[in-house]
Amino acid sequence: MKNSSETVSGSSRVKKVVVLTTAMLTFIPFWKAAAVVLCDFGSSAFYAGGIAMRAFGPAFPWYILAVMLFSGLLLMLELEACSLFVRGGAYKIVREGLGDTAAKLAASALIFDFILTGPISAVTAGHYLCGLINSFLEIAGLGIQLPVSVVSVAFGMLVTLYFWRQNVKGIEESSSKSAKIIAFSLAVCFLLAIWSFITIALKGAHMPPTHLNFAPEALGWAGKIDWLQTIGLVGMIMAFGHSVLALSGIETLSQVYREIEYPKAVNLKKAAWLIFGFALLFTGGLTFLSALIIPPDLIATKYNDNLLSGLAMSMAGPDILKLLMQAMIVVCGVAMLSGAVNTSLIGSNALMNRIAEDGILTDWFRKIHRRYGTSYHIIHLIAVVQLAVILLSRGNVYLLGEAYAFGVMWCFVFEVSAIIRLRWKMAAQKRDFMFPLNIKYENYYIPVGLILLCGALLTVALVNLTTKQVATVAGLGFTAFLFAVFSLSERLNAKRANTMFEEGYRERINAETVDDLKQAFSDLDRPHRILVAVKDPENLYHLEEVLSKVNADDTDVIVLYCKPVENVLYRQDMRSAAVDEQEVFTAVIFMAEKYGLPVTPVLVHSNDAYYAMAQAAAVADADEVVMGVSGRHGANPQIERAVMTWGAVKDHELKHPVTLRILWEGREVSYRFTR
Amino acid sequence: MSQTKQSKVSLGRLISPSRVIVADEYPGKKELIESLVQAVCREYPQLDPAYVASQVLKREEGISTTLDTGLAIPHARLEELTDFAAAMAVLRRPLVSADNELPVRVMFLFLSPAKPVFFQQHLQILSALAETFKPEFIEELVSLPDAREIAARLAR
Numbered sequence: 020m021k022n023s024s025e026t027v028s029g030s031s032r033v034k035k036v037v038v039l040t041t042a043m044l045t046f047i048p049f050w051k052a053a054a055v056v057l058c059d060f061g062s063s064a065f066y067a068g069g070i071a072m073r074a075f076g077p078a079f080p081w082y083i084l085a086v087m088l089f090s091g092l093l094l095m096l097e098l099e100a101c102s103l104f105v106r107g108g109a110y111k112i113v114r115e116g117l118g119d120t121a122a123k124l125a126a127s128a129l130i131f132d133f134i135l136t137g138p139i140s141a142v143t144a145g146h147y148l149c150g151l152i153n154s155f156l157e158i159a160g161l162g163i164q165l166p167v168s169v170v171s172v173a174f175g176m177l178v179t180l181y182f183w184r185q186n187v188k189g190i191e192e193s194s195s196k197s198a199k200i201i202a203f204s205l206a207v208c209f210l211l212a213i214w215s216f217i218t219i220a221l222k223g224a225h226m227p228p229t230h231l232n233f234a235p236e237a238l239g240w241a242g243k244i245d246w247l248q249t250i251g252l253v254g255m256i257m258a259f260g261h262s263v264l265a266l267s268g269i270e271t272l273s274q275v276y277r278e279i280e281y282p283k284a285v286n287l288k289k290a291a292w293l294i295f296g297f298a299l300l301f302t303g304g305l306t307f308l309s310a311l312i313i314p315p316d317l318i319a320t321k322y323n324d325n326l327l328s329g330l331a332m333s334m335a336g337p338d339i340l341k342l343l344m345q346a347m348i349v350v351c352g353v354a355m356l357s358g359a360v361n362t363s364l365i366g367s368n369a370l371m372n373r374i375a376e377d378g379i380l381t382d383w384f385r386k387i388h389r390r391y392g393t394s395y396h397i398i399h400l401i402a403v404v405q406l407a408v409i410l411l412s413r414g415n416v417y418l419l420g421e422a423y424a425f426g427v428m429w430c431f432v433f434e435v436s437a438i439i440r441l442r443w444k445m446a447a448q449k450r451d452f453m454f455p456l457n458i459k460y461e462n463y464y465i466p467v468g469l470i471l472l473c474g475a476l477l478t479v480a481l482v483n484l485t486t487k488q489v490a491t492v493a494g495l496g497f498t499a500f501l502f503a504v505f506s507l508s509e510r511l512n513a514k515r516a517n518t519m520f521e522e523g524y525r526e527r528i529n530a531e532t533v534d535d536l537k538q539a540f541s542d543l544d545r546p547h548r549i550l551v552a553v554k555d556p557e558n559l560y561h562l563e564e565v566l567s568k569v570n571a572d573d574t575d576v577i578v579l580y581c582k583p584v585e586n587v588l589y590r591q592d593m594r595s596a597a598v599d600e601q602e603v604f605t606a607v608i609f610m611a612e613k614y615g616l617p618v619t620p621v622l623v624h625s626n627d628a629y630y631a632m633a634q635a636a637a638v639a640d641a642d643e644v645v646m647g648v649s650g651r652h653g654a655n656p657q658i659e660r661a662v663m664t665w666g667a668v669k670d671h672e673l674k675h676p677v678t679l680r681i682l683w684e685g686r687e688v689s690y691r692f693t694r
Numbered sequence: 695m696s697q698t699k700q701s702k703v704s705l706g707r708l709i710s711p712s713r714v715i716v717a718d719e720y721p722g723k724k725e726l727i728e729s730l731v732q733a734v735c736r737e738y739p740q741l742d743p744a745y746v747a748s749q750v751l752k753r754e755e756g757i758s759t760t761l762d763t764g765l766a767i768p769h770a771r772l773e774e775l776t777d778f779a780a781a782m783a784v785l786r787r788p789l790v791s792a793d794n795e796l797p798v799r800v801m802f803l804f805l806s807p808a809k810p811v812f813f814q815q816h817l818q819i820l821s822a823l824a825e826t827f828k829p830e831f832i833e834e835l836v837s838l839p840d841a842r843e844i845a846a847r848l849a850r
Contacts, residue, residue, distance in 0.1 A: 630762070652756050655813075659769070660757040662817045666824025667761045690817045 046280035046615045051194040053293035054201040055275045057301075058358035059136075059268030060090075060294060061204065064302035065352045066143040067265035068309060069323045070420035074261040076232030077318075080303075080310040082262040087303035089259075092472055093269055093431065094291040098452040099438055099469075101276040101287055103445065104613055107373040108273040109434045114377075116437025116444065125433035126374055127501035129270070131494050132426030133367035136267055137405040138412060139419040140359035141178045143324065144352060145171025146416060150325040151342075151349040158338050167324070168414035175409045182361045183402035186368065189393040194278070200354045201297070207351045208301050211330060214344065215308040218335040224311040231258050236421070239486040253482065260483040264424045265302055269294075271362055274369065281571055283615035284451030305330065324416045327352065364401055371397045379509045421487055425494025428480040435473040442466050536638040539621050540577065543639070547574040550641040551618075552632045554580065554649075556606035561647040561682035566614040574642075576618045578607050579635050581628035629664040637668060642675060648683035657681055658688050665692065705826065706849025708804075712736070713781040714841035720789050723798070727751060727768050730803035733781040740774050750803065764788065764799035765827040767820060771808040778812075778819065779805040784835050784844055799832045 047055075067086075071079035105111045109129060114122035149170035156163055231254050235242060241257065272294065279286045309330040313322055322329025331344035372394055375385045388395040412419050438454070446463050456468030484491050540548075549569060551562050562578065569576060580603050604620050611618045625631035636644045646661070648654045658681055665679070672694055680689040713733045720726045728747050735743040749770040753759070760766040781803045788797030802823055806816040838844050 627762075656753065656756045658817060659820055660759070662821040663759070663761060663767060663824040666821040666826075667763050667765075667828075669825050690814065690821075692821070 046612075046617055047194045047275075047278050048280055049286035049289040050293060051198050052272075052275045052279045052286070053290040053297070054198040055194050055362075056268065056271045056290070056294050057201050057204075057297050058197045058355050059271045059362040060266070060298055061201070061268075061301050062140055062143075062352075062355040062359040063265045063267045064305055065147065065327055065356060066139060066324070066416055066420060067262065067267075067302065068306035069318070069326045070264060070417055071258075071262045072318050072326075073323055073417050074234055074237035074421075075258045076230075076234075077227050077310065077315045078229050078231055078258065079262065080227045080307040081229060082258045083265050083306040084299075084303040085259060086262045086265045087299045089475075090266055090269055090298055091295045093266065094272065094295055095452070095454050096431070096435055096438065096469070096472065097269070097272045097276075098287060098291055099450060099454045100434065101273060102284060102451040102453075103438075103441060103448060106277070106609065106612075108370070109270060109430055110370055110373050112441070113430075113433045113437045116440040117433065121433055121437070123374075123379065123502055123505045124498065125430045126370055127498040127505065128426035128433075128494065129430040130367050130370060130426070130501060131497045132267070132423060132430070133363045133370070134401060134404050134408065134497075135419060135423045135426075136366075137179060137360045137363035137401075138175060138408040139264075139267070139416065139423060140356040140363070141175030141405075142171045142409060142412060142414050142419060143416050144178060144356035144360075145174030145414065146324040147328055147349045147352045147356075148174055150322075150328045151345055154328070154332060154342055154345055158342055171324075171414035171416075172409055172412075175414070176406055178357050178360050179402060179405050179409065182357070182364050183398065185361070186364045186398045186402075187388060187391060187393055187395050189388075189391045194275075197358060200351070200358060204301065204351045204355060205297070207347050208305060210344070210347070211305060211327075212308065214334050214336070215312055215330070218312055218333070221335045222312075225315070227307075227310040231255070233257065236488070237261060237486060239488040239491070241482070241485040244485075256479060256482045257486045260424070260428075260479050260486055263428060263479060263483075264420050266427055267423065268359055268362065270427065270430070271366065274366060277612045279615050280617075281615040283613070286615065288452065363405070364398065367401045368394060368397050371401075374505065378512055379505050381508050381512050384508075418489065421489040422493050423490065424483060424487065425490040426498070428476060428483060429494075429498075432473065432476045432480050435469055435476060439466050439469050439473060442469075536621075536623070536635055540619070540639045543575040543577070543619065545573050545575045548577060548639050548641045549574055549643040549645060550577045550579055550632070550636045550639055551645045552579050552581070552628070552647075553603055553607060554628070554647070556603050558647045558650075559606055559610055560684060561645050561680075562607065562610055563614075564682050565645055566610060566616050566618075569616065571616050576616065577635070577639055577641070578604075578611075578618045578620045579632060580604065580607075580620070580622050581631040582622060582624050583626060583628060627664070629660050630668065632661070633664045633668040636665075636677065640674070641677060643678045643680065645680045645682060648681055654681045654683070654686075654688040658690055662690055662692075704849070705823075706845070708778060708780040709782050709845050709848050711841045711845040714844050715781070715783040716841050716844065717783065717785055719787040720783070720785060723754075723766070723789060723801075724751065726783055726789065726801055727754070727803065730768075730781040730783055730801065734779050734803065734805060738775070738779060741772070746770065746772065746805065750805075758796075760796045760798060761824055761827075762796055763824070763827060763829050764797060764832045765824065766798045766801045767804055767823055768801065769804040769806065769816075769820070771806045771813075771816065773808045775805055775807040777807065778815070782844070782848075784838075786836060799836060800827055802827070 068079055068083055071083060100109070100112050103112065105115050110122055110126045113125040146167060149165050149167045153164045156165070238257070272291065276287060279290065305327060309318070309326050313326070313329045313333045317329060317333070318326065327348045328345050331348050332341050334341055334344065371380070371384065374380055375394070384397055385394060386396050387393065408419070442464055453464060454466060454468045454472070456471070457464040457466055549565055551565050553559060553562060565576060580600055582600060600622050607618065607620055621635065623631045623635065632644065632646075646657060649657055658679065661679055673692060677692045678689055679692065680687055715729055715733065727750055731743050731747045731750065735741045735746060749772065750768045753770050754768055759768050783801040785799055788799050790797050804819065804823070806812055835844055835847065838847060
């Protein structure tokens with residue numbers, strides 16, 4: 020073990036400085052965040068049209084298009100939800116706004132949809148793959164066709180098993196990979212659109228009708244209520260309700276929000292616009308082109324479960340080119356749909372973890388994998404249920420689609436209600452974005468737009484309750500079951516829950532022991548560095564001040580926490596940091612996420628925090644060292660001690676001035692070392 | 695607090711032979727601080743030694759002023775002062791302070807004017823002292839025979 024102090028000064032006091040953690044927080048640009056969401060949200064283009072067609076006939080593209088336009092309102096809702104920075108997505112927002120019971124109900128409903136998103140995506144991918152193979156076999160004139168149901172179930176299970184393993188291993192979603200998939204999808208979409216327009220010019224098109232022709236099972240219980248059929252608007256709402264499954268994955272935005280880089284609010288809006296535009300063109304546009312080009316009888320029969328393949332195969336041109344186009348669609352579809360399977364596992368695991376953190380689930384659920392550090396019990400449970408759903412569906416995408424959308428609609432109803440409530444409850448909180456249509460009254464913004472949206476969502480959700488029988492029975496049953504599990508588990512866990520509530524949420528921090536401070540900062544490459552010393556998770560005003568003003572393009576921010584210890588076991592690799600630093604770094608990471616700025620959190624063991632700070636600043640070649648004020652000692656004694664230690668550690672002339680600052684609410688004490 | 699222009703303060707100007715205590719050992723930190731306060735107050739009649747000692751000891755109750763190099767810098771900022779004042783003790787045998795058990799070879803009592811305008815200079819001197827009194831320099835001071843030579847060495 021190299022003694023880091025020896026590289027800095029001859030000081031004997033700081034021999035026990037050892038860097039334990041170097042975890043670089045990274046943030047992604049808005050287009051990568053949009054790509055992550057679109058890999059899930061955009062994937063519904065591959066099945067939503069076919070399912071809607073079977074439910075209410077050839078008018079489906081109008082409603083898919085309407086749902087995509089409606090998604091713009093939901094994205095705006097997510098923007099306001101994210102701007103509240105209540106960490107944990109819809110579940111935490113509902114908990115904050117409407118309380119525990121509503122939050123548990125919303126979470127239960129959302130998990131139901133997460134569990135269905137995996138199978139519906141995996142099975143659809145199987146359909147597309149099998150469709151391609153069968154097209155090839157048909158063109159090759161081999162006279163054999165693969166059984167679609169068997170292939171789609173087998174492929175769906177394989178994909179689920181693959182991502183089950185990946186999630187247990189803790190291999191996270193790659194935003195770069197998502198961006199590549201979306202770029203490829205965009206290229207495919209562009210090609211399809213161009214070819215579609217050529218085909219329309221050559222062969223003509225049949226404009227989809229607007230009249231609704233419901234399948235008996237799509238009317239559900241509403242089919243038995245005669246007077247409902249006399250109101251045209253009800254039919255439109257029913258059709259809309261059968262199309263909302265196209266929204267699958269839109270909630271992913273709240274999951275990726277924490278990863279979006281600075282300036283967070285601006286980038287979130289850009290990401291939302293990109294998602295909206297892409298979804299409108301990709302899901303809405305391609306579904307519409309499919310309806311214009313594919314003969315309605317073929318949509319109803321051959322291409323019901325692989326609509327976009329049908330579009331490729333209905334183009335004007337040679338078969339080989341059509342097959343090539345279909346192959347491209349299948350590659351794009353399999354990649355996006357598989358991504359959606361992964362997101363469903365990640366999303367449901369994250370949601371279950373948020374619930375577990377609140378002490379609602381027993382320790383069994385939170386059990387961490389010894390090797391990979393993941394909550395593998397939860398992942399196992401979700402994957403097993405998803406595999407069972409795939410088997411039970413027997414590859415029937417329509418059945419899965421009919422079961423879907425219960426959770427997403429009710430979760431949105433809860434979420435929008437919670438956000439309305441929070442307009443009063445958290446009136447003082449600054450919002451970077453507010454859902455439009457507000458009336459200012461004293462200190463409040465009365466959310467007229469949100470109330471209208473809530474009404475619309477509630478109407479669709481209630482109508483769906485009567486029409487989508489499978490979704491209602493399965494969704495209510497599953498939600499009630501999960502809610503009962505949560506309530507029972509919470510009761511059993513009451514004592515532990517209280518303890519956890521007091522402890523609060525803690526970020527899992529991967530700790531890596533490095534040889535010395537120099538190694539800890541070896542990845543920093545910006546010309547300027549600010550070292551922020553932290554101690555108390557409740558006192559991070561100084562860090563917030565730094566993050567709110569720093570120019571992230573040319574400055575690295577190092578956050579140093581010094582753990583005072585007398586004896587240090589060198590080279591003791593730790594998978595996770597001990598409790599107190601977890602609390603500190605959880606608060607640090609939360610702050611960094613809030614501003615979307617990367618920080619380098621470093622933990623050092625030392626018997627003197629001031630020495631550790633001075634040494635770290637010297638090794639990092641920091642331009643600025645920032646501390647918070649100590650309630651016990653006050654700023655002046657702190658800065659006195661800091662400058663004394665700096666002098667003791669300093670062994671060479673400074674290359675540039677270094678400013679030492681102690682910050683607290685509206686005040687600052689500083690000193691500038693110039694030589 | 696705003697940054698003021700830093701100006702160098704000569705250690706030689708702060709320390710005269712009459713303000714240097716050389717001893718083989720000392721019974722305790724408190725006693726040594728009181729002796730140094732006496733040494734300063736002899737030349738500053740406006741200062742009450744008991745009050746100054748109490749202010750310095752009060753500051754000592756806070757964050758430690760002892761460095762691992764063997765230097766302790768007990769200090770205080772006083773309304774009565776209009777300029778910096780100091781006294782120094784060099785111990786042949788280290789004094790072990792009770793607060794953090796770091797051995798003290800040199801104690802530099804440092805008094806500053808309380809006015810905010812002097813604060814930056816106060817910090818500059820603290821830093822300069824810590825930078826100057828590295829273990830090798832302390833060893834050199836300990837090896838010197840008397841207060842006159844120690845003061846002369848500081849003035850160099």
